[in-house]
Amino acid sequence: MIDDTNFTKDVRVRFCPSPTGWMHIGSMRNILFNYLWAKKCNGKFILRVEDTDVERKVEGGIESIYENFAAYGIEIDEGPQVGGDYGPYVQSERLDIYKKYSEELLQKGSAYHCFCSEDRLKELRENQIKNKQQPMYDGKCRDLSPDDVQKKIKAGEKYVIRLKVPRTGFTEYEDVNHGKVRVKNELIDDQILLKSDEYPTYVFAVVVDDYLMKISHLIRGEEYVSSTPKTILIYEAFGWKMPYLIQPPNVLNPDGRKKLSKRGGSNAALKFLRKGYLLEALWNFLALLGWSPSDKDGNPDEIYSMDELVKLFDLRRIRKSGSRFLPDKLDHFNGHYIREMDDSELADRIFEWIDNIVLHDFVSDKYLELLDWEKKLIEDTKKYHPLWKGKREYFEKILPLVKERLHYLAELPELLSFFYDEKLEYSKDDFKKFSNAKDNLKTLWAELKPVLEKSWEHETWENTIRVYADKAGWKHGDMFMLLRVAVTGRTASPPLFECMEILGLEKCDSFVNDCIKFLE
RNA sequence: GCCGCUAUCGUCUAGUGGACCAGGACAUAGGAUUCUCAAUCCUAGAACCGGGGUUCGAUUCCCCGUAGCGGCACCA
Numbered sequence: 001m002i003d004d005t006n007f008t009k010d011v012r013v014r015f016c017p018s019p020t021g022w023m024h025i026g027s028m029r030n031i032l033f034n035y036l037w038a039k040k041c042n043g044k045f046i047l048r049v050e051d052t053d054v055e056r057k058v059e060g061g062i063e064s065i066y067e068n069f070a071a072y073g074i075e076i077d078e079g080p081q082v083g084g085d086y087g088p089y090v091q092s093e094r095l096d097i098y099k100k101y102s103e104e105l106l107q108k109g110s111a112y113h114c115f116c117s118e119d120r121l122k123e124l125r126e127n128q129i130k131n132k133q134q135p136m137y138d139g140k141c142r143d144l145s146p147d148d149v150q151k152k153i154k155a156g157e158k159y160v161i162r163l164k165v166p167r168t169g170f171t172e173y174e175d176v177n178h179g180k181v182r183v184k185n186e187l188i189d190d191q192i193l194l195k196s197d198e199y200p201t202y203v204f205a206v207v208v209d210d211y212l213m214k215i216s217h218l219i220r221g222e223e224y225v226s227s228t229p230k231t232i233l234i235y236e237a238f239g240w241k242m243p244y245l246i247q248p249p250n251v252l253n254p255d256g257r258k259k260l261s262k263r264g265g266s267n268a269a270l271k272f273l274r275k276g277y278l279l280e281a282l283w284n285f286l287a288l289l290g291w292s293p294s295d296k297d298g299n300p301d302e303i304y305s306m307d308e309l310v311k312l313f314d315l316r317r318i319r320k321s322g323s324r325f326l327p328d329k330l331d332h333f334n335g336h337y338i339r340e341m342d343d344s345e346l347a348d349r350i351f352e353w354i355d356n357i358v359l360h361d362f363v364s365d366k367y368l369e370l371l372d373w374e375k376k377l378i379e380d381t382k383k384y385h386p387l388w389k390g391k392r393e394y395f396e397k398i399l400p401l402v403k404e405r406l407h408y409l410a411e412l413p414e415l416l417s418f419f420y421d422e423k424l425e426y427s428k429d430d431f432k433k434f435s436n437a438k439d440n441l442k443t444l445w446a447e448l449k450p451v452l453e454k455s456w457e458h459e460t461w462e463n464t465i466r467v468y469a470d471k472a473g474w475k476h477g478d479m480f481m482l483l484r485v486a487v488t489g490r491t492a493s494p495p496l497f498e499c500m501e502i503l504g505l506e507k508c509d510s511f512v513n514d515c516i517k518f519l520e
Numbered sequence: 521g522c523c524g525c526u527a528u529c530g531u532c533u534a535g536u537g538g539a540c541c542a543g544g545a546c547a548u549a550g551g552a553u554u555c556u557c558a559a560u561c562c563u564a565g566a567a568c569c570g571g572g573g574u575u576c577g578a579u580u581c582c583c584c585g586u587a588g589c590g591g592c593a594c595c596a
Contacts, residue, residue, distance in 0.1 A: 018596055053595055118594065125593085132521050135592065160594055178525070187523060187592090195594040202596045226524060226591035249526080250589070258589080288532060288545090295534050295543070302532090302545045319533080321526045322589055329532065329546045339559075404559040462555080480555030492557035 007244065007316075011043025012216045016050045016206070019061020021367030023068040023269045025325070026221075026251040026260040029286045033248055034219045035074055036287070036313040043216070047079030048209060049090045052199045062090070064363040068269055071357065073279055078213075086213040091205050098200040101208050101238075102161045102193050110237035111193060113149050113159045114141040136189040137162065161194040163204075163233060171229040176246045177318050183229045191230045203227055207234040210243060217315065219246045222322070223259070246315050248290050249322040260325055265368035267325075273357050274374060276409020278349070281334035283309065289323045303336060331407040338406050343399045347392065353409055354385050373410065380413035387420050394419075397502055401494035419502065424489030424511055426518045434474075434482055438519035441482055444468050445512045448483075452505055458497055486515035 013034040017023060038045040049065065051057050066081060078084025088094055105111035114137075125135040142164065144152075153159065166185045174180050193204035200208070210218065224231075225247050235242045251260045260267050272282060284304050292298065293312040304312070338346065358381050370378075388395045402415045418424055431437040444465065451464050469479035484496050487508055493499055500508050 016596085020596090050596060056595065114594095121594080129521080134522050158594095175525095181524075183524070189592080192594055197594080199594085201594070206596090221590090222525075223590055224596090227596095229524095247525090252589075254531085285532090290532095292533055298534080298544080300544060319526095323533090324531065326531050326546080332546055335559090402558095405557065465555080477555055484556060490557090494557080496555055 008041045010214075010216055011038060011041035012046060012214050013038050013043060013219055014046040014048055014210070014213065014215055016048045016220075017065050018050050018053065018056065019058055019065060020056055021058045021061060021064055022265060022364040023065065024260065024262060025267045025269050025272055025286075028072060028269050028282070029251055029289050030219065030221055030248060031069075031072075031074060032283060032286050033246075033291070033313075033315070033318070036309055037217060037219065037315055038077070039310045040313050044077040045075070046084070046086075046213060046215070047076045047089065048213070049080055050202065050205065051090060051092045052202065052205055054197065054199065058367065060363040060366065064367070067362055067364065071270065071273055072282075091200070091209070094205075094209070095198060095200075097212070098194060098205060098208055099198060102200075102204070105163070105193070105234075105237055106161065108237065110164055111161050112142055112164055113144065113153070114162045114190075114192075115144075115152050115157050115159045116140055117158075134187065136187075139190060142190065158196045160192045160196050162190040162192050163230065163237070165190050165230075165233060171232050173228060173232045173242070173245065175225075175228075176244055176315055177320055178247070181228070188229050188233070191227075193234075203230050204234060207231055207238075207240075211235075211238070211240050215243050217244045217246060219248065219315065222247050222250045244315075246318060248318050249320060251289055252322045252324045254324055254326045266371060268364065268368050270357075270362060270364055270368070271371070271374070273353075274377070274410070276353060276411070277330060277334050278337050280305065280337045281330060284333045284337075285330040287313070288329075289325065291318050293317070303333070335404075335407050338403050341403075343396050343403075346399055346403060347396050350409060350412065351385075351389060354381055359385075377410050377413070384413050384416070384420060388416075394502070401498055401502070405494070418488045418490070418493075418499075423514060426485070426489055426515060430485045430491055431482075431519065434478060437482060438516060440472055440474070440479075441486055441512065441519065442516055443472075444479065444483065445486075445509075445516075449505075449509065452500075452508075456501055461497065483512075486512045 015027075015031050015034050017027065035045050037043065047065070047069070049062055051061070062080060069076060076082055078086065078089065080087075080089045083089075102111060106113070116137075121137070124138060128135045141162075165188045169185050170182050171185055171188065172180060172182045191203055192201050194200055209215075228245070228247070232242060252258060253260055265271070283306055284302075287304065287309050288302060291313070293314075294317070297312050299308075341349065358377060398416060398419050402412070405415065406412070434440065447468055448461070448464050451460055454460075465479050465483065466476050469476045472479070480496055481491065484493055484499075485491060487496070487500055487503065489511075503511075
C-alpha cells in the first residue's frame with residue numbers, strides 16, 4: 001500500500017520537457033498537476049530540460065519552454081534560469097554525472113558494455129518482427145569477459161552501456177492511481193543507459209536526476225508506463241528508494257482516438273492563449289481533465305479558481321482512463337470568467353493579451369506555422385488595436401454589450417467591427433424577408449431621426465418604431481431588424497438601442513443612408 | 521504480433537455490494553424573458569461495453585470476451 005504518512009511531506013516535483021521548439025496543451029495539464037501538488041504541499045516545482053537527444057534538439061528550445069511557462073504564469077522554483085541547489089538543470093550539462101553513475105552500475109555488475117553496431121541491432125529487430133517475436137536485444141555482449149571488453153575498448157570499438165535485466169522473475173511496482181503492477185522480467189529489454197556518444201538515454205538520466213534532485217513524486221504522462229519497469233530496475237540496481245509514482249492518463253483528441261495531436265502545432269499551448277482563452281478558464285478546464293474533487297468538496301457549477309484548485313487538488317483522485325479534449329466546456333468557462341470581470345479590468349486584460357500574446361514574437365512561432373485564424377487575428381488586431389486603445393472610454397462603453405456574447409477574445413475584432421468601421425458591408429440576403437425594404441427604411445428613418453435629435457430616451461425612440469411598424473403593416477420585430485441590419489450590418493447584434501446610442505446619431509445617419517443607397 | 525493499462529449520459533465526470541428506477545457540469549431540445557443574437561432562469565431527453573461467475577443482492581468484486589489507449593529505438 002502507498003505510505004500515506006509521508007505522501008505530502010518534503011514535496012519536490014518536476015516537469016521535464018525536451019527543447020523541441022514548442023509546448024503542447026496536453027503537457028500543460030501535466031504541468032498543472034505537478035504545480036498544484038507543489039503548491040498544495042508547500043513543495044518545490046522544478047524544471048529540468050531533457051536535451052539528451054542531440055538530433056531533435058532545436059535552437060531556442062529552452063527559451064521557448066520558458067516563454068511558455070511565463071505566458072501561462074507558472075512560477076518555477078528551481079530550473080536552468082532561476083538556478084537552485086541541485087543544478088545544473090539541463091541534462092547536457094550533466095554528462096559527467098551520468099558517466100560516473102553508469103560506471104557504478106558496471107562495477108556492481110548491473111550493467112555491461114555492448115559493442116553491437118546499430119546495423120546489427122536494426123537487422124536483429126527486423127528479423128524478430130518478421131518472425132513475430134518481441135523485438136529486443138539478444139544479449140550478445142551480455143557475458144563478454146572483462147578481458148574481451150578491455151581489448152575492444154582499447155581497439156577503439158564504439159560501445160554503449162546496457163542494463164543487465166534479470167532473465168527470470170518479475171518486476172513489481174506500485175502506482176498511486178493504478179495500484180500494483182507486475183511485469184515478467186524476460187519481457188524487459190536490456191535498456192541502453194549510456195549511448196555511444198556518452199549521452200544518457202531518457203530512462204537512465206531521469207532516474208539519476210530524480211534521485212540527485214530529491215524528487216518526491218514522479219508525475220508524468222501515461223506514455224511512460226511501459227518503461228516504468230526499467231526505471232524500477234535501475235532504482236533497484238542503485239539501491240535507491242523510488243519516489244511516489246503517478247502516471248495520469250493522456251489527454252486525447254476530441255474524436256476520442258489517439259493522444260492529442262501534435263501535427264501542425266494546432267494544439268500548441270500558445271495557440272490557446274492567442275485565441276484569447278483566459279488563464280483562469282484554461283486552468284479550470286485543464287484541471288478537470290482527469291481529476292475532479294469529490295461531490296462533497298466540489299462546486300456544483302465546476303467553477304474553481306486557482307486557489308480553490310490548490311486547496312482541493314489531490315493526486316490520489318486522478319482518474320485512470322484518458323480524457324478527450326473538447327473545447328466546448330472551455331468556451332463555457334471562458335465566457336463565465338469574461339462575464340464575471342468588470343469592464344475596466346476586462347479592457348486591461350484585452351490590451352495585455354494583444355501586447356503580450358497576439359502581437360508578441362515568440363521563439364516558438366519559429367517552429368509553429370501560423371494558422372489561418374491566427375493570421376486573420378493578427379491582421380485585424382493591427383488594424384483595430386490603435387482604435388480600441390486610442391479611445392478607451394468608448395471601448396469600455398462597448399464592452400458590456402459584447403462581453404456576454406464572447407467565448408474567446410479572438411472573436412472581438414469581428415464582434416466590434418461596426419463600432420469602428422467607416423463603412424459597413426451589407427448583404428442582399430439580410431433584406432430578403434422584408435417587402436420594400438428601401439422605402440420603409442427611408443420613411444422610418446425620416447420619422448425617427450428628428451425624434452433622436454431631440455432626445456435619446458429609450459421609450460420615445462422605441463415607440464416611434466412600433467408606431468411606424470403598425471402603419472406599414474409590419475411585425476414590430478421586423479422593423480427593429482431592418483434598422484439593425486442598416487446600422488450594424490448584421491442580423492445578430494447587441495441590443496439595437498444601446499448600439500445606436502454608442503454609435504451616435506451622425507454615424508447612424510451615415511450608415512442608414514449608405515444602406516438606402518445599397519438597396520437602390 | 522507481443523506486453524501493459526483502461527472501460528458510467530454525445531463529452532468531462534461523481535458515486536456505491538442494498539440509501540442509485542445512478543448525481544453534477546458542458547453540449548442538445550423545449551419553455552420563460554425579448555427588437556435579433558446572446559446572457560439568465562426553468563424543464564426535458566440522455567449512461568453503468570457484452571457474457572459468465574461470487575452473493576440473498578452487483579454498476580460496484582472475480583474471470584473471459586470486446587473495444588480504446590499507451591508502449592515495444594543509441595526518442596523523450
